[in-house]
Amino acid sequence: MRSNHILNRVLILVLIMFNAGCDQVTKTIVRERVSYHERIPVIDNHLTLTKVENYGAFLSSGDSLPYAIKFILLSLMPLLVLAYGFYFLMTKTNLDRLFVTGICFIIGGGIGNLYDRIIHGSVTDFLHIDIVIFQTGIFNAADLSIMVGMCLVLIHLYFKKISPQIQSEQ
Known part of the structure; x- marks a missing residue:
């Protein structure tokens, strides 16, 4: 049982580092090979690469805040939340x-x-989706990872909520 517990913790670490690593690899490639505001079609004009630096949070919100407040809201608080999330998963x-x-x-x-925010002072964003009436802001692989993670958590919560109802009906 103890080895299963250790294996689960190692898999958690691998999955976290895989997500962070993929994000950093893609950002490094974009930083080195794409010019600022250059528009590179990947799938027609539906998926394009466009490098921008985001000095704020989601869709650049908060980028004009004073440095101290921005540091607290965009670096310190996320660090604490991530540390707690990691602690939660490990315990x-x-x-x-x-x-x-x-x-x-x-x-x-x-x-x-x-x-990115700590090392570069901003977050490199580079993906843009434009499909008929669906259009996104410019985002990166980390944002995609966060969105996929949120969807998985919501799916889990949905099925956890309906599971007791199904069992009580049987």
Whole structure:
């Protein structure tokens, strides 16, 4: 049983580092090979690469805040939340795999963006989707990881909520 516990913790670490690593690899490639505001079609004009630096949070919100407040809101608080999330995953043993996977994606993406903010002073964004009436802002692999993680957590919560109802009906 102890080796299973250790294996689960190692898998959590691998999944978190995989998400953060993929984010950093993609950002490094974009930083080195794409010019600022250059528009490179990947799938027609539906998926394009466009490098920008984001000095704020989601869609650049908060980029004009004073440095001290921005540091607290965009670096210190996320660091504390990520540390708590990591602690939570490492200490709880009876969590559902889908939930754990979702939290790992969120933490991995959060680490990727936080690393950028601390090391580069901003977060490099480069992906843009434009499909008929659906259009996104410019985002990165960490943002994608966080969104996938949130979807996995919401799916887990949805099925956890309806599961007792199904059991009581049988």
